[in-house]
Amino acid sequence: MAKAAVQFSCTHCGYVAGRWFGKCPGCSEFGTLLEEAVPKLKAAKSGGGTAKPLLRLVDVQVEEAARIPTGVPELDRVLGGGLVPASLVLVGGEPGVGKSTLLLTALQLMSADRRTLLITGEESVAQVKLRAERLGGAANVEILAETELETVCDTLVAERPDVCVIDSVQTLYSAELGSAPGSVAQVREAAGRLLRVAKENGVATILVGHVTKDGTVAGPRVLEHLVDCVLQFEGDRYREHRVLRAVKNRFGSTNEIGVFEMTGAGLIGVPDPSEVFGRTHDGEAGAAVACALEGTRPMLLEVQALVAQSDLAMPRRVATGVDPKRLAMIVAVLARHAGIGLGQADVFVNVAGGVRIDEPGADVAIALAIASAAKRLPVKAGLAAFGEIGLTGRLRPATQADRRLEECTKLGVATVVAPSGTVSRGKIAVAQAETLRDAIKAGLDAARAEN
Numbered sequence: 001m002a003k004a005a006v007q008f009s010c011t012h013c014g015y016v017a018g019r020w021f022g023k024c025p026g027c028s029e030f031g032t033l034l035e036e037a038v039p040k041l042k043a044a045k046s047g048g049g050t051a052k053p054l055l056r057l058v059d060v061q062v063e064e065a066a067r068i069p070t071g072v073p074e075l076d077r078v079l080g081g082g083l084v085p086a087s088l089v090l091v092g093g094e095p096g097v098g099k100s101t102l103l104l105t106a107l108q109l110m111s112a113d114r115r116t117l118l119i120t121g122e123e124s125v126a127q128v129k130l131r132a133e134r135l136g137g138a139a140n141v142e143i144l145a146e147t148e149l150e151t152v153c154d155t156l157v158a159e160r161p162d163v164c165v166i167d168s169v170q171t172l173y174s175a176e177l178g179s180a181p182g183s184v185a186q187v188r189e190a191a192g193r194l195l196r197v198a199k200e201n202g203v204a205t206i207l208v209g210h211v212t213k214d215g216t217v218a219g220p221r222v223l224e225h226l227v228d229c230v231l232q233f234e235g236d237r238y239r240e241h242r243v244l245r246a247v248k249n250r251f252g253s254t255n256e257i258g259v260f261e262m263t264g265a266g267l268i269g270v271p272d273p274s275e276v277f278g279r280t281h282d283g284e285a286g287a288a289v290a291c292a293l294e295g296t297r298p299m300l301l302e303v304q305a306l307v308a309q310s311d312l313a314m315p316r317r318v319a320t321g322v323d324p325k326r327l328a329m330i331v332a333v334l335a336r337h338a339g340i341g342l343g344q345a346d347v348f349v350n351v352a353g354g355v356r357i358d359e360p361g362a363d364v365a366i367a368l369a370i371a372s373a374a375k376r377l378p379v380k381a382g383l384a385a386f387g388e389i390g391l392t393g394r395l396r397p398a399t400q401a402d403r404r405l406e407e408c409t410k411l412g413v414a415t416v417v418a419p420s421g422t423v424s425r426g427k428i429a430v431a432q433a434e435t436l437r438d439a440i441k442a443g444l445d446a447a448r449a450e451n
């Protein structure tokens, strides 16, 4: 009997090889190559196709594709103003973060005036019904418990709902391929076919994807290239705030975030996160308020720092919600240009509410929190900070300073420490700082030393 043909494909980058490697030759990741059956390809016929007439872009007719409001304002914001008809969206997130809850809520709200379908491969119909009842009923949402890819595609073609959620893409299985559900080949095939069905039949499709331990959406990168939009649902399972972030969006900005709070009755949008995350306790050393920009939305966030004497040869730099490389850079600039040496100290930095700051505009506030912890001096009451720190210790102007100042004014901040050149337009006071040393001097309250 002939030996079944197998190949090894990388779960990380989709690289395919004839034999197993410990390290993927494509992306240099270790232990990511998995065995699977070689997909049977039909022999390509040469010259079998027919040439088609070409169009110039000027002649292309565009039907104004009105976006579908999902009914969840925070989700709409991240999608760039609603769901685009016939688009394919991938929602990733850790187990239990609330993907199914969010999407069921959205389906329920959209079902008022549209046909919505939930294809569940992970939970039984009864389980979904229980959740729906907890969320306040989703009577009009149609549901199908199915994992066979062909059946799912045929159903979509026959029923043509406006919106379809598939929970999850890893459970879909095509018997033609012969490899296990969730394998690279299966996920790639499922996404490819669903993409075609979605575009041809005008079904806006949302795929739920699992996340691997390093935080990327499981399945090959190919999946992320295929879909129109990749949303990442983040946040600690053990804390109630969740952040939805666009990683890729063909129809909008990728910097937008949506903030939710998980409650017994489902996920509730937090329209004003600054109110929740941007408060410090007056007189406490080691906390500063950053005014960071997330997409078009300025947000006040509390940054906490702890500086503790270390016995380790290499003191620790632990960052939660801040890029560790950025933290190392800020610690180095503090030592070199602001006279705050931390060579013998562990430094821990944490951003409130499990939010992640990717933006350099938060540098000054992070430095201020560390300086405050190191010197045991609290930051002045009612003070926020923004600005990027350069390697020479000079502050660089942050983008969209006006919007940041506006948000600070709204939240009742009295003074803002910002790079020089930032001009206040309202009644808020701006303490302009040329260098990091100036910013720390302007930010710390020297009169109130902590014991």
Ligand SMILES: Nc1ncnc2c1ncn2[C@@H]1O[C@H](COP(=O)(O)OP(=O)(O)OP(=O)(O)O)[C@@H](O)[C@H]1O
Pocket: 093, 094, 095, 096, 097, 098, 099, 100, 101, 102, 122, 134, 237, 262, 263, 264, 265
């Ligand atoms: N009765 C409840 N009260 C409060 N929160 C609840 C309740 N039931 C579930 N939750 C929250 O909902 C979360 C599960 O949400 P959900 O099933 O939508 O997650 P998921 O991202 O779809 O997970 P998975 O990847 O396992 O499918 C739980 O972790 C919990 O925080």
Ligand SMILES: [Mg+2]
Pocket: 099, 100, 101, 122, 167
């Ligand atoms: Mg789920």
